[in-house]
Amino acid sequence: MPDLRFEDVSITYRTAGGGVRGEIAAVRGVDLTLPAGGTLGIAGESGSGKSTLAMSVLRLLPGNAQLTGRVMVGDTDVTELSFGELRALRWADASIVFQGAMHSLNPVRTVGQQILEALELHVADGWKTEAARRERVTELLRAVDLPPLKADSYPHELSGGQKQRIMIAMALACEPEIIIADEPTTALDVIVQQQILEMISRLVTERGISLLMISHDLSVLASACRRIAIMRGGEVVEVGDALEVCTRGQHPYTRQLADAFPTIGDPASRRNPVTRRTRSDAASDPQQSPMTDEVLLEARGLSVTFHSRTKSARAVKDVDLVVRRGEILALVGQSGSGKTTLARTLVGLQQPDPGSVVRFRGRDLPRKGKGLRAFRKEVQMVLQDPTAALNPKLSVYESVAEGLRVQHYRGDERERVAQGLTDAELTPPEDFFTAIPQELSGGQRQRTVIAGALAVGPQLLVADEPVASLDASARGEILGLLLSLRDRLGLSALVITHDLGLAWNIADTVAVMYEGVIVEYGPTEQVLLRPQHEYTRQLLSAAPTIQRAIA
Amino acid sequence: MTNTVPPTEEILLAETGSDRAPRRTSALSYLLSKLGGAAVSMAMVILLGFFAFKVLPGDPVAGIARERQLSPEQIAQLRTQMGLDKPLWQQFVDYIVNVFTLNFGESYVYRKPVGELIGDYFWNTILLTGTSAVLAIALGLWLGQKAGWRPGSLFDRITSGMALVLWSVPTFWLALILLMVFGGTLQWFPTGGMTSPDPPTDPLALVLDVAAHMVLPVITMVAVVYAQYVMVMRASLMEEKSADYLVTARAKGLRDDLVRRRHAVPNALLPAVTLMFLHIGGLIAGAVTVETVFSWPGLGKLTFEAISGPDLPLLQGTFVVFSAVIIATNLVADLIYRRLDPRVRRG
Amino acid sequence: MSEHVASRSPRAMAWARRRTAFARFAREFSRSRSGMVGLVFLVVIVTLAFLAPILAPAWMLDVTKVMDSPRFAPPSWEHPLGTDHQGRELWVRMLWGAQVSLLVGFAATAMSMIIGTIVGIAAGHFTGIPGALLMRLIDFFLVLPSLILAIVLSTVLSRGVWTIVIAIGLTSWAGTARVVRSQTLSVESRDYVERSRVLGAGHWHIIVKHLLPAVLPLVLANTTLTVGSAIISESTLAFLGLGDTTLQSWGAVLRNSMDVSAATSGYWWYVLVPGIAIVLVVLAFTLVGRAVETIVNPTLRSR
Amino acid sequence: TDTAPTVVSAEATATPEADATTFRIATSGFVDTFNPFVSIYLLPTNTIRYVYEYLVQNSAEDGSPTKGLADDWEVEDDGMTWVYTLQDDLLWSDDEPITSADVVYTYEQMMTVPELSVANGNLVSNFESVEAPDDKTVIIRLKTPQAPNPGTEVPIVPKHIWEEIDDPADYANDADVVGSGPYVLESYSPNQSITLRANPNFWQGAPKVDRIQYVYYTNSDAQVQALRAGEVDFVAGLTPTQFQALEGVEGITAHSGEGRRYHSISINVGTVTRDGQPYGTGNEALKDVKVRQALRQGTDTETLLERVMEGRATLATSFIPASFPKWALPADDEAIMAYDPEAAMATLDEAGWTVGASGIREKDGAPLQLRLLVDADDIIEQSISEYFVPWMQEIGVGITVESTDGDTISDRAVKADYDMYFSGWSVNPDPDYQLGINLCSTLPTGTDGSGGTSQDGYCNPEFDAMYAEQRSELDEEARQQIVHDMLVMNYTDTAQIATWYPNSLEAYRSDRFTGFTLQPAEGGIIASQAGYWGFLTVEPVSAEAQADEGGVPTGLIVTGVIVGVLVIGGIVFVLLRRRKMADVE
Numbered sequence A: 001m002p003d004l005r006f007e008d009v010s011i012t013y014r015t016a017g018g019g020v021r022g023e024i025a026a027v028r029g030v031d032l033t034l035p036a037g038g039t040l041g042i043a044g045e046s047g048s049g050k051s052t053l054a055m056s057v058l059r060l061l062p063g064n065a066q067l068t069g070r071v072m073v074g075d076t077d078v079t080e081l082s083f084g085e086l087r088a089l090r091w092a093d094a095s096i097v098f099q100g101a102m103h104s105l106n107p108v109r110t111v112g113q114q115i116l117e118a119l120e121l122h123v124a125d126g127w128k129t130e131a132a133r134r135e136r137v138t139e140l141l142r143a144v145d146l147p148p149l150k151a152d153s154y155p156h157e158l159s160g161g162q163k164q165r166i167m168i169a170m171a172l173a174c175e176p177e178i179i180i181a182d183e184p185t186t187a188l189d190v191i192v193q194q195q196i197l198e199m200i201s202r203l204v205t206e207r208g209i210s211l212l213m214i215s216h217d218l219s220v221l222a223s224a225c226r227r228i229a230i231m232r233g234g235e236v237v238e239v240g241d242a243l244e245v246c247t248r249g250q251h252p253y254t255r256q257l258a259d260a261f262p263t264i265g266d267p268a269s270r271r272n273p274v275t276r277r278t279r280s281d282a283a284s285d286p287q288q289s290p291m292t293d294e295v296l297l298e299a300r301g302l303s304v305t306f307h308s309r310t311k312s313a314r315a316v317k318d319v320d321l322v323v324r325r326g327e328i329l330a331l332v333g334q335s336g337s338g339k340t341t342l343a344r345t346l347v348g349l350q351q352p353d354p355g356s357v358v359r360f361r362g363r364d365l366p367r368k369g370k371g372l373r374a375f376r377k378e379v380q381m382v383l384q385d386p387t388a389a390l391n392p393k394l395s396v397y398e399s400v401a402e403g404l405r406v407q408h409y410r411g412d413e414r415e416r417v418a419q420g421l422t423d424a425e426l427t428p429p430e431d432f433f434t435a436i437p438q439e440l441s442g443g444q445r446q447r448t449v450i451a452g453a454l455a456v457g458p459q460l461l462v463a464d465e466p467v468a469s470l471d472a473s474a475r476g477e478i479l480g481l482l483l484s485l486r487d488r489l490g491l492s493a494l495v496i497t498h499d500l501g502l503a504w505n506i507a508d509t510v511a512v513m514y515e516g517v518i519v520e521y522g523p524t525e526q527v528l529l530r531p532q533h534e535y536t537r538q539l540l541s542a543a544p545t546i547q548r549a550i551a
Numbered sequence B: 001m002t003n004t005v006p007p008t009e010e011i012l013l014a015e016t017g018s019d020r021a022p023r024r025t026s027a028l029s030y031l032l033s034k035l036g037g038a039a040v041s042m043a044m045v046i047l048l049g050f051f052a053f054k055v056l057p058g059d060p061v062a063g064i065a066r067e068r069q070l071s072p073e074q075i076a077q078l079r080t081q082m083g084l085d086k087p088l089w090q091q092f093v094d095y096i097v098n099v100f101t102l103n104f105g106e107s108y109v110y111r112k113p114v115g116e117l118i119g120d121y122f123w124n125t126i127l128l129t130g131t132s133a134v135l136a137i138a139l140g141l142w143l144g145q146k147a148g149w150r151p152g153s154l155f156d157r158i159t160s161g162m163a164l165v166l167w168s169v170p171t172f173w174l175a176l177i178l179l180m181v182f183g184g185t186l187q188w189f190p191t192g193g194m195t196s197p198d199p200p201t202d203p204l205a206l207v208l209d210v211a212a213h214m215v216l217p218v219i220t221m222v223a224v225v226y227a228q229y230v231m232v233m234r235a236s237l238m239e240e241k242s243a244d245y246l247v248t249a250r251a252k253g254l255r256d257d258l259v260r261r262r263h264a265v266p267n268a269l270l271p272a273v274t275l276m277f278l279h280i281g282g283l284i285a286g287a288v289t290v291e292t293v294f295s296w297p298g299l300g301k302l303t304f305e306a307i308s309g310p311d312l313p314l315l316q317g318t319f320v321v322f323s324a325v326i327i328a329t330n331l332v333a334d335l336i337y338r339r340l341d342p343r344v345r346r347g
Numbered sequence C: 001m002s003e004h005v006a007s008r009s010p011r012a013m014a015w016a017r018r019r020t021a022f023a024r025f026a027r028e029f030s031r032s033r034s035g036m037v038g039l040v041f042l043v044v045i046v047t048l049a050f051l052a053p054i055l056a057p058a059w060m061l062d063v064t065k066v067m068d069s070p071r072f073a074p075p076s077w078e079h080p081l082g083t084d085h086q087g088r089e090l091w092v093r094m095l096w097g098a099q100v101s102l103l104v105g106f107a108a109t110a111m112s113m114i115i116g117t118i119v120g121i122a123a124g125h126f127t128g129i130p131g132a133l134l135m136r137l138i139d140f141f142l143v144l145p146s147l148i149l150a151i152v153l154s155t156v157l158s159r160g161v162w163t164i165v166i167a168i169g170l171t172s173w174a175g176t177a178r179v180v181r182s183q184t185l186s187v188e189s190r191d192y193v194e195r196s197r198v199l200g201a202g203h204w205h206i207i208v209k210h211l212l213p214a215v216l217p218l219v220l221a222n223t224t225l226t227v228g229s230a231i232i233s234e235s236t237l238a239f240l241g242l243g244d245t246t247l248q249s250w251g252a253v254l255r256n257s258m259d260v261s262a263a264t265s266g267y268w269w270y271v272l273v274p275g276i277a278i279v280l281v282v283l284a285f286t287l288v289g290r291a292v293e294t295i296v297n298p299t300l301r302s303r
Numbered sequence D: 001t002d003t004a005p006t007v008v009s010a011e012a013t014a015t016p017e018a019d020a021t022t023f024r025i026a027t028s029g030f031v032d033t034f035n036p037f038v039s040i041y042l043l044p045t046n047t048i049r050y051v052y053e054y055l056v057q058n059s060a061e062d063g064s065p066t067k068g069l070a071d072d073w074e075v076e077d078d079g080m081t082w083v084y085t086l087q088d089d090l091l092w093s094d095d096e097p098i099t100s101a102d103v104v105y106t107y108e109q110m111m112t113v114p115e116l117s118v119a120n121g122n123l124v125s126n127f128e129s130v131e132a133p134d135d136k137t138v139i140i141r142l143k144t145p146q147a148p149n150p151g152t153e154v155p156i157v158p159k160h161i162w163e164e165i166d167d168p169a170d171y172a173n174d175a176d177v178v179g180s181g182p183y184v185l186e187s188y189s190p191n192q193s194i195t196l197r198a199n200p201n202f203w204q205g206a207p208k209v210d211r212i213q214y215v216y217y218t219n220s221d222a223q224v225q226a227l228r229a230g231e232v233d234f235v236a237g238l239t240p241t242q243f244q245a246l247e248g249v250e251g252i253t254a255h256s257g258e259g260r261r262y263h264s265i266s267i268n269v270g271t272v273t274r275d276g277q278p279y280g281t282g283n284e285a286l287k288d289v290k291v292r293q294a295l296r297q298g299t300d301t302e303t304l305l306e307r308v309m310e311g312r313a314t315l316a317t318s319f320i321p322a323s324f325p326k327w328a329l330p331a332d333d334e335a336i337m338a339y340d341p342e343a344a345m346a347t348l349d350e351a352g353w354t355v356g357a358s359g360i361r362e363k364d365g366a367p368l369q370l371r372l373l374v375d376a377d378d379i380i381e382q383s384i385s386e387y388f389v390p391w392m393q394e395i396g397v398g399i400t401v402e403s404t405d406g407d408t409i410s411d412r413a414v415k416a417d418y419d420m421y422f423s424g425w426s427v428n429p430d431p432d433y434q435l436g437i438n439l440c441s442t443l444p445t446g447t448d449g450s451g452g453t454s455q456d457g458y459c460n461p462e463f464d465a466m467y468a469e470q471r472s473e474l475d476e477e478a479r480q481q482i483v484h485d486m487l488v489m490n491y492t493d494t495a496q497i498a499t500w501y502p503n504s505l506e507a508y509r510s511d512r513f514t515g516f517t518l519q520p521a522e523g524g525i526i527a528s529q530a531g532y533w534g535f536l537t538v539e540p541v542s543a544e545a546q547a548d549e550g551g552v553p554t555g556l557i558v559t560g561v562i563v564g565v566l567v568i569g570g571i572v573f574v575l576l577r578r579r580k581m582a583d584v585e
């Protein structure tokens, strides 16, 4: 059985357009070894070269990539193989589960055909005949817990988790010795994520395959790999035993990654996200919440149904919800459970079903004209994806000022914008005025959106997954900001997330949503520490933690 | 107008891309909605067919009387025969009735029912434009996918360059040059018409005869039109080229040309199909000029003559028929699209 | 980004940003060889067209003033591009013709772009019945045999440049509208438009601030391409005898050459010169258009 | 080669005999119908001339009346009664005898059935009655005396055929026609070809070629190419440039003949309806004959003739072409005004038009700015206007050229919405009709121009009186004098500037055919005659010249193309197959 060795591998991309980026050194001088039958995890921030490294194993890098160093599979250097030899190596010796299974399957062929194709290309004793191959497809699908009938499905007919499993089945098809899994669980909700991880671990141990797994989430790696390497900026900054790296990381970045995971039930992280900022004095006692009893927003019997030509779907069913002044309410739930829909309805972007009641300060939501504009002044929403929420052509200044202009703000616009940016901790604000979104990091973009919302001076902020797209260090910053704003400005907030740890980090109250229904609703401690509903319990148990992984 | 700009395809691709978002509808409701859209367009065409041409100046009788010795009584008689003395609403009612009986009234010039004339010429035009369309599409798709697979290669540069140059050529001008060179000077091909004046009776010889007459017009139309298809297919394949599933296919150890043929092309075809059929309109515009230059007895030539007539019922007829053809081909495109793309089909 | 610009007003900063954006655009454009070739060629042609009255005084077009010069003289040192059936220098006619042809090209394109952009944005932005109606309208114009419609229009209106402009403009906007509509739809689904709504913005604000800037680059790319096809359309109309023969346009020159059967009679230059001029200019516009498009639509860059 | 069957059967159409000679003519003409009662377009009416003999034919020499069906004729009652005697043993192409009953039938249909008068009703409007006292005599009684022979120009149809037809006005008459002329119509396929077959029963004997075939080419360049390629044998209506290019081409003879057309710039003399009500938008200034004369004096028709027509026309004096020398106004007539811009300016000064600031003359503040309608499809009109504008500028008249299409021009001409436009007519050998449409009685009845047939909107009672006089003047010389005076009057009144009588430019494959008869015999034309002489006497040059007819080397090419297509198709098929197989593997 071969092992996989990277020997002083460097990979640079040449980019033609723009010249802004020019040559990108995606991977720099990496030395790594995956022993035969072993498991190795690679973690690191987004863009640190993880996928690039993975692709180099099968020489799948795009044409503009240049590789130096050696990639050894057993005794052969992959970079020196002839094309024919390389094709023979691909999939038969090493296979890959690509990042984003969604796009890795050909949309116009059935998944069965696509698995078959691999078998046809690498005919082995086990599947010499057509019938044997079909048999093997069935067998593979069973191995990944899918009914064999699914072979006739087209990719779009499968859920994300199912597609991910098809990819895994395909990777196993030719009985390779090495499997590379690139972020096999991103975009999956925690419960599915747990299933997939368990399955991979099981297959690896059962079949004695070497596994190279990539993720930006330490806890995910910790649960599947014996060794972990940490990458940053194209370099491996730390390699070691999984437990070692997770709990006693040497490199500051490793520690930062490890620390960013809140531990539910740990008082140290309660209302205290990891952040570089020092919190204001007003809330020196993190256990104390400035929440009042004054009801700001109220929903009773709220339902939302989407109608399409052929069918209608109720995304939100009969929800009762209250947001008080100074309260931070976390709305958690699995993907597609209706969180965004509920939030959009609460701010009047979505029409609820007749009979639903949504009241702001005791009055029905205005629908148009002056009333609507006045309402917008009081209730602002931060949309799910900060990158999409900023017009790429407008500067930070213009984006923040947009609300003021729309609201016919009479004061000094410039001063107000500066104030908004300062509130959002983008200081000095002048430095950011002329920047356009693509020049900002994810966290900065998110804060610009928040600054834009805050500049209008709202009483209630509805923030939809404000940190989902951020890596561990950036998310702490944003959460810290929310808390400090609540402390300083008495703001109320409805924060949407599918991450329970986040709720533990900042929320006063938690509502758990499941298939459009709020199944559990109460103070954070009560819901998270003494869950009543089965789904909440499931969520809590599926949430990966480093402790659990190592234990 | 006559030519839809090919390079905008790339932009349009973006749109058809969004059309491809999973959207399942039942075959019947899909068909019905497409048919409904086509019917609305057709109704608008029919209305426009009357009013647009009604405002055309020129009384056919006045034109005749300017050249020929006619007495006032004869002129009045002619006007009655052409139905020109009826009030407008009556003419409109007649027109609508005519359209629905596929009759379109009687041609002023040919003194025959327009429906009959169009029936005589329709298949000639379909033969010419159909052949050209098939050749142009086949050539365009083939060159386009080759070029798009290796953008910037010598093959791509030559193919795209040729396509762009040919696309910039006015159709009628190219037709005329070809006529001069290959018809007049070299005398390789007949200079016009669809058959020899005395068509051979032997079926095979007749086919050969027609084929010989088709060569120049088909070359002209293909040359001007295929460029659009090359560009559509090229852009479409380039768009597809970076798709992740191609990496998967490669990782499985597929040969490069198999990756292209089995995975990239079938996907790239999807947006291309819609766009190609949109260009059928351009082909028909080409038919008018090409048929005129090469004296091809088809609807295009008929249209050209109807303009110089002015032969109002004939013009209305060809206009409605041309529009109907385009609408029908677009409908076909939608249906083909549905067959090609499993995501639009019911799961 | 980090340069300190506190002293400048936001508006000035916006302009500065636009300037740098344009500079970047220009830089990228200058890297496209074919685009530059096209652009340089166009600049030369446009300059020559503007200078026509100086390079070739109007009397050179007056047939009564050139009665001494030979008719149908082939190209030579004396008659660089040959002469026409009235003994006029072909280069003079081409020069003056460039004015008309380019004017028609640009004006028809402007018209088509304005209609296309307005209808496209409206069709994409407004939901419900107005949007659906506009979409039907676009679809309808897309399937119309536009040549025939253009023929009708140019027959109905009295002859002249503007008639041709209108005939071409009115029949070519649908393609643009379709592109604009799809772009509008995709922008409309972006969160920043939703965010704008959350901030309290109305239709006008969203259209002007978000939709228009997002579709303009595409429209611009489309523009250069449409100019080319408008020039071809003009010549096609002239060929069909629907142009204004009192104008010196390239289409009219070509039409003249056909009227006198230059091609059959061996006066090849009379046919080739205007034809090739059209091909070259259209090609130049196409090259420029593609280069622009590659820049504004980065997914097209060869990967 | 004279073996054509008498009655053309359908089978014969499908398989033309190998040795039959076919004379091919390129055409682009419209065909409405071949029904002689109804057809009004040029091509079918010309074809009908070959199919049906007239009672009296126009002679090849000078177009004067000559033997047709009638052997000879007598005028009685001072021109009120015409008595015709038919030739002996005349036969229709189906071997039925031609009798006076056929003649009477034909005329009576036109006189009594309005639908059948569409084409030639004007020719019988003066008829009181037509009688056939016996099989060989026809008597035409007129309402008013007339000098022009009433037996011309009306195609006589076979009664035994037409009687059987239910609705003669709707009868297309386009296949297996029974006729009496040198050729009969065999078949017609729209926009592709018209085939005529020699009629062995024709009284002058069957023509020497077996068939005449008109082949369609939309485009005149394509016609020329077809002639060069030998696909057709005869092309008419050439442009001067094409003509020049064909001169000296081996095997082709280019023929320029004096035609029977005239071409002019019609001037709006101030149009009025028949009862004197003004209508239209004509410029007031043109009501002054001086201004109109000045326009003529300022127009250098000689230069135009040279530069625009390459000299292939005869300078015109009036609307009667010089090819009818009996009637035409001679070029050296003292009434003729020469090109003289000085004189033109003097005339304008005299009329009170003084040169204004912009070089355009003015009178009472109104500038002398005139509109000229130009057909965008007509290079001749365009070229004339290009000279006309600067010349007029020179004498101080502003011209706005409005380029538009022929239909719009017809429309505006009827409505008198013009100052000047180009006009032209084909004139018959007898000037009566052409003179007749310059009478006050042809002015329109309505202010929208309806009910009129006037040539230029001209009206002069003196002219009308002279017209009546010439019409009943049976002495030809006396009549010539009256016509001359009428033309002088019309010329001086300047209702139009007659530019020229264009030559008819034709070309034929002289390596294959010869023996064309011209009309008039001296410098005349072949096609578009007022008669059937042009192709009557055509004969093949020699047998072997015919043999390689249609010898375009297409066979090889076609085979090559077919093979190519098959190969491509095969490759595509194989590729498809391969993909298919790959898919199922």
Ligand SMILES: Nc1ncnc2c1ncn2[C@@H]1O[C@H](COP(=O)(O)OP(=O)(O)OP(=O)(O)O)[C@@H](O)[C@H]1O
Binding pocket: A013, A014, A015, A024, A026, A044, A045, A046, A047, A048, A049, A050, A051, A052, A053, A062, A064, A099, A216
């Ligand atoms: N085809 C390419 N051309 C140019 N640059 C590229 C290309 N692919 C990746 N890069 C750049 O190379 C660097 C490494 O990318 P890579 O995909 O390996 O990151 P990653 O660690 O997998 O990140 P993520 O966690 O987001 O998947 C990034 O800066 C990326 O922008």
Ligand SMILES: Nc1ncnc2c1ncn2[C@@H]1O[C@H](COP(=O)(O)OP(=O)(O)OP(=O)(O)O)[C@@H](O)[C@H]1O
Binding pocket: A306, A307, A313, A315, A333, A334, A335, A336, A337, A338, A339, A340, A341, A342, A498
């Ligand atoms: N515009 C729409 N039309 C039809 N169905 C919709 C629409 N928007 C959302 N849905 C459906 O409503 C349900 C709830 O969607 P929603 O976006 O509210 O989920 P979510 O909880 O925010 O998920 P995520 O965590 O992935 O953001 C989903 O099944 C979704 O498919």
Ligand SMILES: [Mg+2]
Binding pocket: A050, A051, A052, A099, A182, A183
């Ligand atoms: Mg990655």
Ligand SMILES: [Mg+2]
Binding pocket: A339, A340, A341, A384, A464
């Ligand atoms: Mg959501």
